[in-house]
Amino acid sequence: MAGYHVAPLEKLVEQFEQLPGIGNKTAQRLAYFVLNLPKERAQAFADAILTAHEKIHYCKVCCNLTDGELCPVCRDESRDRSVICVVEDPRDVFAFERTHEFKATYHVLHGAISPLSGIGPDQLCIKELLARVQDGTVKEVIMATNPTVEGEATAMYLSRLLKPLGIKVTRLAYGIPVGGDLEYADEVTLSRAIEGRSEM
């Protein structure tokens, strides 16, 4: 803005603007909000960013995010270690954990194979997954990558690596989402739902 510059404020706006889904107007709103916070709450915000960055790293077994050596799931003795659910993102683990139904373990790839974005198998946590299945305790690997072209390709790639090791490889069911409206379901989802129909 010509003639109107308050450098520290603009820097803060820029910082918010780099976040995904935050445009200039929202970034301004957030910056002003943070500016109006009491000193100790602004300090807490800044500390949370730095602490998260320092303390959080990959779980050495499943590559999920954790602040300990193992993530809470891998630490949990009651989990069934013969089944691994492979997901793209740590947030997917949260999503499964919210169901309170899944009692096995996870493996976080941290992405999906995407030649267009230059992401090959080497950039993903695939060798860690292969290391886990070597000792024969793992009987089944569930592919829970996203239902996208990249997610499918990744699932296919992993399945070709795992099947020769005698591991059962499964894929999440496709179909209409519960509580969804059939009218709004896309054609691909609907035809997958018909393909995967089960007897009542």
Place this chain on the structure above:
Amino acid sequence: MAGYHVAPLEKLVEQFEQLPGIGNKTAQRLAYFVLNLPKERAQAFADAILTAHEKIHYCKVCCNLTDGELCPVCRDESRDRSVICVVEDPRDVFAFERTHEFKATYHVLHGAISPLSGIGPDQLCIKELLARVQDGTVKEVIMATNPTVEGEATAMYLSRLLKPLGIKVTRLAYGIPVGGDLEYADEVTLSRAIEGRSEM
């Protein structure tokens, strides 16, 4: 989430969640994004929050935000000091500055009178405004508070204080927004637009 806790990550999510318009899902997305930033960019983010908090305070003339003694507008010698545009929020100053048309000065109230929220005239920067108009250089005060009940009440309150001092008090024009669609204009705006019609 039962059994699934990564404290530093949750703290960061909480920090984002307190921001206006940011729900839990978005807060998670932002936290993961920040976590994936290179170390120095996360540091820059945290620094921007702290620096903005330390350096920014009210301009001692107009109560706008600044990192100097005076804000850029009050520092600017070319500004017409006989006209003051009264706004509720520092962002409103930005909005006016973007027009590149307004060459006078501002006064930021930092809110509007709102008995329901317990905000009275004493919590706003009103005494600073009254101090500015004492020496007779100010000829006109433009009320540019928001077109809300609170903004109107504030404008009315200030107008009653300023008029006895022989100062011309004006109000921004009400009417249909340029580029807007008449069909979507509300009744109040439309009737104000008719009231305020001008000859072509």
